[in-house]
Amino acid sequence: MPDDEKNPAREVIADYAQAHFRYFRTADGTVYAQRNGHPVARPIRSQGTTGSHRQELMVGLFHDGYGVFNGTALKEALDLIEALALSQDVQPVHIRVAPGFDGATWLDLGRDDGQSVRIHPTGWDIRTPDPQEVCWRRTQLTGELPLPVKDTDGKGIDLLLRLCNFATAETECLAIAWLIGCLGPSVPVPAPFLTGPQGAGKSTGGRMLVRIIEGMSGDLRRAPKDEENLIAAVAAGWVTALDNLSHLAPDLSDAMCCIVTGAETVKRALYTDGDVVRARYRRPLLLTGIDVGVIRPDLAERLLPLRLERPKVRRTEAELWAEYAQALPVILGSLLDLTVKVRAAEADIPTDLRMADFAHLCAQLDAATGFGSLAAYRASLDDLNDDVIEGDLLAQTVLKYAAGLAPGAEERMTSTEWLHALSGLYSGEDCRPLPKGWPTTGKVLSDRLKRLQPTLAARGVLVDWGRTAAARYIEMARPPAPPSHEQEPAF
Structure with missing residues (x-):
């Protein structure tokens, strides 16, 4: 007798699954299952005991009167379904925020009924997205958001700013700009770094900002000790918040750069020799701390x-969070109202800033509200450049050397010659010893200058690299002073 007649259970499971679920694959080949009419998709290979597709399939079969099936039948049926799904169209899955049709974006409220927020330049509303338009992926980090309140007249923004202890109005508008950026799936946003004296409520303020996007279950966490665990945490949620940072190791600093602007990691798949697992990520990141030392x-x-x-005035935790939870629907509604206005506003794109998308968002926010967020963003970058220079003796020495150049003048030397000149300038007539971490070779100096190039350019010192027939060189120059536009007196 054929095997399929001996064990028809796998056919029953496969037929039931294909009748009640939609199966598709993502670009990396992962197969997902999506209940008909519901926007949430789950990977069929997930072994989790809570909310896995294997579990929901077993529950559906039991409730619909098909009985209980053993693990072998389920595995064989899912193997067949996975093989069939690999020939289906590719569709991405999203966590929390997703692009939609006609220029809309979606915000997952994390609800069991699948209700989400559709944000369009003409307004926002609450609805269940078409599974062909949006597929949500949820993890243990996906918290539930309350239904936002309509027509708040900006009341929620005032409530949020009253609950947080931001020092200046410029800081407040930058925080609002960042929250709006978090609602955009294609806008890289800089990482807010909440600083202030001890007792300023940095962790509390960070939680409040995060929970507007991630729900009341969103929280801060300690920075993982290695990059692999950091990437795993980032990939499982939308906003990643790291609390109480006191030091940024070079590897962690590089990983944060990748998280903000986007990157991909590839590693060997478990229990295989040749298969790999790809993880693409670009997420909003939030940091808190009093001082992290030298910033790269x-x-x-x-x-x-x-x-x-x-x-x-100090308040108890219970009183503060009770007020916040009550205000959260209004805060979210006001943020969505403001997001619609900002996206409809027209503004020029600043072309001189690294995070041009966020700078454009700040310009749109200013056009919609009259805030000075773009000027505040520029000022914050200037302050960070000062921090970089204050923590880097090489940058200070280069600026000291460049101060001796006339405006419009330039000087070319090999990297070894530059190392000798800058080391001599730092040591001075007293021949003081070079500090730890000072470049030891011309190649190391060249690499350090490449990292410092944008910071030095912001202070009027241009560093560039070139080659002649004889050797490579590094060029240092000070741009000429801008021409004076003072009107000469008429006689």
């Missing part, structure tokens, strides 16, 4: 410092 220039361009001050 590439990370400084991706940070958004938000300074807080100590509150004059």
Whole structure:
């Protein structure tokens, strides 16, 4: 007797699954299952005991009167379904925020009924998205958001700013700009770094900002000790918030740069020799801490410092979070109202800033509200450049050397000659010893200058590289002073 007649259970399971679920694959080949008419998709290979497709398939078969099936039948049926799904069209899955049709974006509220927020330049509303338009992927980090309130007249923004201890109005508008950026699936946003004195409520303020997007279950976490665990945490949620940072190791700093602007990791799949697993990620990131020490220039361009001050009146945790939970639907509704206005506003795109998308968003926010968020963003980058220079003796020495160049003048030397000149300038007549971490070869100096190039350019020192027939060189120049536009007196 054929095997399929001996064990028809796998056919029963396969027929039931194909009748009640839609199966598709993503670009990396992962097969997902989506209940008919519902926007949430689950990977069929998930072995989780809570919310896995295997579990929901077993529950559906039992409730519909098909009985209970053993693991072998389920495995054989899912193997067949996975093989069939690999020939289906490719569709992406999204966590929390997704692009939609006709220029719309979607915000997953994390609800069991699949209700989400559709944000369009003409307004926003609550509905269940078409599975062909949006497929949500949920993890244990996906919290539930309350239904936002309509027509708040900006009341929620005022409530949020009253609950947080932002030091200045410029800090407040930058925080609002970042929240709006978090609702855009294609807008890289800089990482807010909440700073301030001890007791300023940095962790509390960070939780409030995160929970507007991630729900009341969203929280801060300690920075993982290695990059692999950090990437796993980032890939499982939308906003990643790291609390109480006191030091940024070079590897962690580089990983944060990748998280903000996007990157991909590839590693060997478990229990295989040749298969690999790809993980693409670009997520909003939030940091808190009093001081992280020296900030590397590439990370400084991706940070958004938000300074807080100590509150004059202290409140209990229970009282504070009860008020926040009550205000959250209004806060979310006001944020969505403002997001619609900002996306409809027209503004020029600043072309001189690294995070041009966020700078454009700030310009749109200013056009829609009259805030000075773009000027505040520029000022914050200037402050971060000062921090980079104050923590880097090489940058200070280069600026000291360039101060001796006339405006419009340039100087070319090999990297070894530059190392000798800058080391001599730092040591001075006293021949003081070079500090730890000072470049030891011309190649190391060249690499350090490449990292410092944007910071030095912001201070009027241009560094460039070139080659002659004889050797490579590094060029340092000071641009000429801009011409004076003062009107000469008429006689």
